Amino acid sequence: MHYTFDFMSVFVNWPRLLEGAWLTVQLSALSIVLGFVVGTLCAIAFKSKSWLLQALVKTYVEIIRNTPLLVQVFLVYFGLASIGLRLTAETAAVIALTVNVGAYTAEIMRAGINSIHPGQIEAAECLGMSKFHVYWHVVLLPAVERVYPSLTSQFILLMLASSITSQISAEELTATANLVQSETFRSFEVYVVIAVAYLALSFLFRAAFWLVGKTAFVRKRKLGTNL
Incomplete structure (x- = not known):
């Protein structure tokens, strides 16, 4: 069997692929920020004295962590449309990704919060710090610092x-690649290029998180420890 590789037919579509990659970055970045907020609030709710709030959060986390992301995406996009709430593919994508990563972030942040020794909180309260400042400076920030590598990997x-x-026609990188493949019939070349593009995006995100960590976690930077 003889096959002639033709990557040029893929590279001529680089503007479209670049637009798809940019949308991937936008969808991911927005979902990461929103998911981190959702996950952190859920982690705080885990420590709540309200059994009802704890039960609701635990139910949310268990449902999301034990169902496929694809099903969640379909539920948001097609399920909500069936009851009259029609969303654009990009909006549905952000909601589904946020809900998904929020559940995983909740478990990671809960581990970080649980790692804070109660004696540190008591010491902060003895110094006259307000509850907000105690939770912010003594609990949340150190918790994020401790689980930051895990958060980075999850994001x-x-x-x-x-x-x-x-699968719901959000025109991100993979969707654009599928369109290019259907036009050029160069499946191998298209998906090799896309695999390399995702690898580059992974390194880009990892570098961005490294910079954020170096900026946010001053104590580690002063100690010269790695994130």
Whole structure:
């Protein structure tokens, strides 16, 4: 069997692929920020004295972590449309990705919060710090610092998983690649290029998170420890 590789037919579509990659970055970045907020609030709710709030959060986390992301995407896009709430593919993608990563972030942040020794909180309260400042400076910031590598890995996985949203016609990188492939019939070349593009995006996100960590976690930077 003889096959002639033709990557030029893929590279001529670089403006479209670049637009798809940019949308992937946008969807991922927005979902990461929103998911981090959702996950952190859920982690705080885990420590709540309200059993009802704890039960609701635990139910949310268990449902999301034990169902496929693709099903969640379909539920948001097609399910909500069936009851009259029609969303654009990009909006549905952000909601589904946020809900998904929020559940995983909640578990990671809960581990970080649980790692804070109660004696540190008591010491801060003895110094006369307000509850907000105690929770912010003594609990949340150190918790994020401790689990930051795990958060980084989870967020990069989310960026890669955003390719699933091509199934609802969100015109991100994978969806654009599918269109290029259907026009050029160069499946091998197209998906090799896309694999390299996702690899580059992974390194880009990892570098961005490294810079954020170096900026946010001053103590580690002064100690010269790695994130």
